[in-house]
Amino acid sequence: MNNAVRQTSLPGTGRIAGALLLCTVLLAGCNSGGSGDDQGPVSNEPAQPANPTTLTVLTNRVDWIENGVLQQYADQFEAKHPGTKVEFDGLANYASDIMVRLSTRSMGDALLLPNNLTNEDLVNYFEPLHDEMFANIRFADFKAYRGVRYGIATGASTEGIVYNKAAFREAGITTLPATLDEFYEACRKLKAAGMTPIYLNYGAQWPMSSWGENLVGFMTGNPAYLNEMTKSDEPWQIDNPWGHAITIVRTLIQKGYGEKDMFANNWELSKSEVASGQAGMYFIGNWVINQVIEAGAKPDDIGFFPFPYDNSKGKRYAQLSPDWFLGVSKFSEHKELAEQWVDFFVNQSGYVNDSGFLPVDETKTSSMPQIRQFESYRPTYIERQPPSDDFLNIAAKAQVAFWSGDFIQNWAVAKDLKAEFQKYNGLWKEARNDLLGTQAAAKVAAGNTMPDASP
Numbered sequence: 001m002n003n004a005v006r007q008t009s010l011p012g013t014g015r016i017a018g019a020l021l022l023c024t025v026l027l028a029g030c031n032s033g034g035s036g037d038d039q040g041p042v043s044n045e046p047a048q049p050a051n052p053t054t055l056t057v058l059t060n061r062v063d064w065i066e067n068g069v070l071q072q073y074a075d076q077f078e079a080k081h082p083g084t085k086v087e088f089d090g091l092a093n094y095a096s097d098i099m100v101r102l103s104t105r106s107m108g109d110a111l112l113l114p115n116n117l118t119n120e121d122l123v124n125y126f127e128p129l130h131d132e133m134f135a136n137i138r139f140a141d142f143k144a145y146r147g148v149r150y151g152i153a154t155g156a157s158t159e160g161i162v163y164n165k166a167a168f169r170e171a172g173i174t175t176l177p178a179t180l181d182e183f184y185e186a187c188r189k190l191k192a193a194g195m196t197p198i199y200l201n202y203g204a205q206w207p208m209s210s211w212g213e214n215l216v217g218f219m220t221g222n223p224a225y226l227n228e229m230t231k232s233d234e235p236w237q238i239d240n241p242w243g244h245a246i247t248i249v250r251t252l253i254q255k256g257y258g259e260k261d262m263f264a265n266n267w268e269l270s271k272s273e274v275a276s277g278q279a280g281m282y283f284i285g286n287w288v289i290n291q292v293i294e295a296g297a298k299p300d301d302i303g304f305f306p307f308p309y310d311n312s313k314g315k316r317y318a319q320l321s322p323d324w325f326l327g328v329s330k331f332s333e334h335k336e337l338a339e340q341w342v343d344f345f346v347n348q349s350g351y352v353n354d355s356g357f358l359p360v361d362e363t364k365t366s367s368m369p370q371i372r373q374f375e376s377y378r379p380t381y382i383e384r385q386p387p388s389d390d391f392l393n394i395a396a397k398a399q400v401a402f403w404s405g406d407f408i409q410n411w412a413v414a415k416d417l418k419a420e421f422q423k424y425n426g427l428w429k430e431a432r433n434d435l436l437g438t439q440a441a442a443k444v445a446a447g448n449t450m451p452d453a454s455p
Contacts, residue, residue, distance in 0.1 A: 052085040055337055056108035058101070060094035060324065063268065063291075073349040077341060084337065094324075095206055095404045109332040110341050112324040113143055113151040115403045118392045126150040127328040127335050133343050138360045139322040142386040151325030152346055155287065155357025158318045158381065159214055160374055162288055163281035164274055165301050167195055171280070176303075179311045180248070186280075187257040196279035197257040200249065200412075204267040208405035208412065210283050211249035214319065216241040219309055221317035223385045226402070230390045230436070233429040236421040243421070248309065249412045271295040275302075283307050287323065289370050290356035304370040306379050318379035323357060390436065397431035400424065 064070045065088050074086035089108055091097040098114050101107055102125055113126065128148045134140040143151030161183075168176075168186070171193040177183040187197035201207035216225055219241040229235040236242045252258055259266060259279070271288070273279040275297035282288060286304060293299050306316045326345060328338040345351055352359055358366050366372075387402075395402055407424070414420045 052083050053334055053337065054085045054087055055110065055334055055341060056087050056089055057341065058089045058091060058094075058098070058108045058111035060091060060112060062090035062092050065090045067294075069354065073345065073351065076349065077344050080344070081337065081340065086341070093206070096401075105331050107329040107331060109334050109338040110326060110328055110345075112154075113327050115387075116392060116396065116401065118389045119143060119145040119150075119386070120389050122150040122327075123148075123330075125330050127330050127332070127339070129327065129339060129342065133346075136362045138320075138362055138383070139325075139386075142322055143325045143327070151327040152342060153322035153324075153360045154326050154346055155323040155352050155355055156320055156360050157285035157287050157323055157357055158320050158374070158379075159210055159218070159283060159285050160304050160306050160318070161281050161283055162274070162286070162292065162370075163303050163305070164277045164279070164297065165303050167193075167277040167280045170277065171195065176305050177308050178313050179308050181311055183308050184251070184255070184257075187252065187255070190280040191255075191257060195277065196259050196273065198252060198281050198283065199266075199270040199274060199279050200252065200258040200262075201267055201270055201282075202253075202258065202262045202409060202412065203264045205265075205405040205409060206403075207267070207282075207284060208249075208408040209403050210285075211245055211412070212242070212405075212408040213402050214321070215245040215248070215283075215307075215309065217319040217321075217382065217384060218307065218317050219244060221315075221380065221382055223319070223382045227385060227388045227391050229428075230388065230394060230432065233432060234425040235428060236424055238418050238421065243417070244310075246408070246411050246417060249408070250417065253412055277301075285321075285323075286358065286368075286371060286374070287356050289368065290354065299369075302370060304374045306374065306377050316377060316379045318374075318381050319384055320358070320381045321384045322360070323355075393435055394428065394431045397435060398424070398427040400427065 059065070059070065061070060070088050074088070077086055078084050091101075094112065095115065098112070099116070101111075102114065102117070107125065113122070117125070122143060122145055128150060129152060131149070133152055134149060137152060138156055139153045140149065142153065143149065167190065171186075171189040173186050173189055175182075177186045190197035200211075213226060217223065222228070225241070238247075253262075259270070270279065270282070271292050272295045274282060275292045275295040289302055289304060292302055306318060308316075326342050328335055328342060332338050346360070351357075356368060356370075358371065400407055411417060411420050
């Protein structure tokens, strides 16, 4: 049911209002007449409207709808805005489901912005947000077009190895791996001890993007790496960062270091298994730390260290990425109230701390011991750049769904990775030349191709 339906007057409203007015007059007469009857205590609570304004918020946190955390935020907001009722609509596979919602304009009032939507298209679906919301905020222009901002980051994160210290001790891992070979050896020990070494969450699909577009950002230390794919007809190669990244996850699968039931969506189960020590670790964002603790882990048993993506022991890059961006639907009937929810959610609700994110406010620091452990390795943070419209348009035309994990799924188990890369390079080249035309061909001819490493 949409908001318009919820606000429609009920049948007989006029008759009810008349009856209420008559009752009010009669009660006033009784009180002035001094009947002596005990009228009881008079409530000072403000009267709640019979038909509150319903604010519908789309979210990917289905688990927090179920456990009541989001309702706690709603209660806070409703107390600040009497006459408002916040309702949550959870999408289990938000990255793909939200695109369907956009096509039908079933977007509620406030929602997370799709990652695969070009900034140019934001104006078609979202309301501009006031600049005052963005003081000291990271990634302020990530979701902006022509100087107008349409989304604000709900948190910041970096990816690394989230691990169960007790599981590592039981497996005889006394020193945390600092190279890729040492990482594989830690996986071997965990498997030998009867544990799942690392949860890939292959069946859930979206976590697989950690092993693709996210990992190449770590390997290169280049925040523009993905955007620079628009300079090449063949961005996927076995001997470049894409090939190195996919080879790692393929090795983990081939050696049986991932979960046994690869094809089921075991995302929620994975958290309880890492929490209990049945599984050793994830390669994923720091935001999962609090979720693992909520699943039963002792906070002191959960650690976080940079992923050793090669066999050097030198500088490690850590890509600092925004979490989802929150915005206001262009089709909302309550735009002002929805923007107040956005501001409240990011700055007042407690969501950043509860989720284990790094603050998006540059003036604040994290107090999480796991973040302090990660930063003790002195990684070089690289703040991710927003995807360019050229990148997103080429990807869309080539039907490469970045950040969904689906093509990484295919590559991780493909019989011939080189052949898969060639197929996707063909799609990319065709889309690139269709969209960029002779200008793209000229860039390739001039040798302005994609770099292999950091700048």
